[in-house]
Amino acid sequence: MEIKNIEVIELEMPFSRGVEKKGNVGFLNWGKLDFCLIKVETDDGFIGWGDAFSFQCRRSVAEAVKHMIAPRVIGRNAGDIVQINHELQQELHLFGRYGITMFAISGLDIALWDIAGKRAGVPLYKLLGGSTIRSIPAYASLFRYEDCDLVADRVRHAMDLGYESIKLHEINIPEVHAAREAAGHSVPLMVDVNCPWTPEEAKSMALAFKAYDILWLEEPINPPENFQALSKLRTETEMAIAAGENACTSFEFKKMMEANAIDYAQPSVTKVGGITEFRKIATLCEVYGVQLMPHSPYFGPGFLATLHLSQAIPNSGMIERIFIEPETNLYGNSTYDPVNGAFGAPGGNGLGLEPDTDVLKTYRV
C-alpha cells in the first residue's frame, strides 16, 4: 500500500450565475471554476481523489503539489495519513502556515482518506465515526449581484428549490433589504461580505444590518486575522459573527476562539489542512462552544469530503451550496442538487464517487 504515483489534474469549467447581467461579474471578478484535483495511486491498485483550494491560484497550488508534496510522499504507506500530514506541515512550515502550501497539503490529505475508505470497504463517514446517512440541511450561498431585483429573484429561486436558509454576498443595505422583503420573516438570512471594512465601518454596517434580522455577519473586517477587532465588534453590536474560511490549521482557529471572535467557525476542508486538520477544528468547536459551519463552495472531492465529515460530526452545522451552476457535474450525476434543501453523503466507499473520465478530458487544462 505504498504511494506509487501522484498526478495533478487541473480543470477550468465555465459556470452560470443563473442570471444575465452585463458588466460587473461580482466579487473577485470570478468567471470560471478552477479545480486542482490530486489523483493518488498505490502500488496495490487503490486510487484516491483529493481537492486543493484553487480559485484563482490553481497553477501555484498545482506546482506546490508536484514539487513540494509529491517528492516527499512517494513510497510512503498511504495509510499513514495523520503522520504524513504532521510531517508535511513540519517540513514545509517555512513557506507559511496559511495559503498555497496548506491548500496543497489539504488536497493530498483528502485523497489519502479516500483511499483509506476504499481499502476498508466503507464510505468515509463510517471510517470517521458515523453510522447511517442523514440529511444535512444546506443553505444557498448566493453570488454577489449588486442589484436589488436580481437579489430578490435569486432569493425566491433558492426558496423554490427548497432551501430553508439563504446567504447573501452583498455589501450594501438596499440589496439586503430586498432579500429580506423577498424571503419574508421566517427564512434565516446570512450576509457574507468578504473582509471589506475597517473595524469602525464594520460596526456601523453591522448595526444597520440588524434591522433585517441577520443570522450571522461573515468576515466583516479586513484583515481577517484581526480577531481582537472581530471580538470587539461582536460585543459592541451583539451581531453574531462567522469567520474561518481564511484561516488554516487548528492553531489559528484556537486563537480565534480564545479571542471570542466568532459564533460560527467556518473551516474549509480544501484549505485548513484537509480532513485531518478539519477534525481537530471540529473538536475545538465542541470544547469552546462555537458552532461549526463548514465553508464548502466546491464541486469536487472537497464538497464530498465536507458531506462525509458532516455525517460523522455531531452538530456539524449547515452545508454551504454555492448558488452557481457549473457547466457539467464532475461526477456526471445529481450530487449537487439538494433534496428538500438538504444533502446526504454518497454511499460508495471512500468519498463515494469517482470523477467522470469524459468530464476530466473535456475540461482539463
Ligand SMILES: [Mg+2]
Ligand atoms: Mg465566506
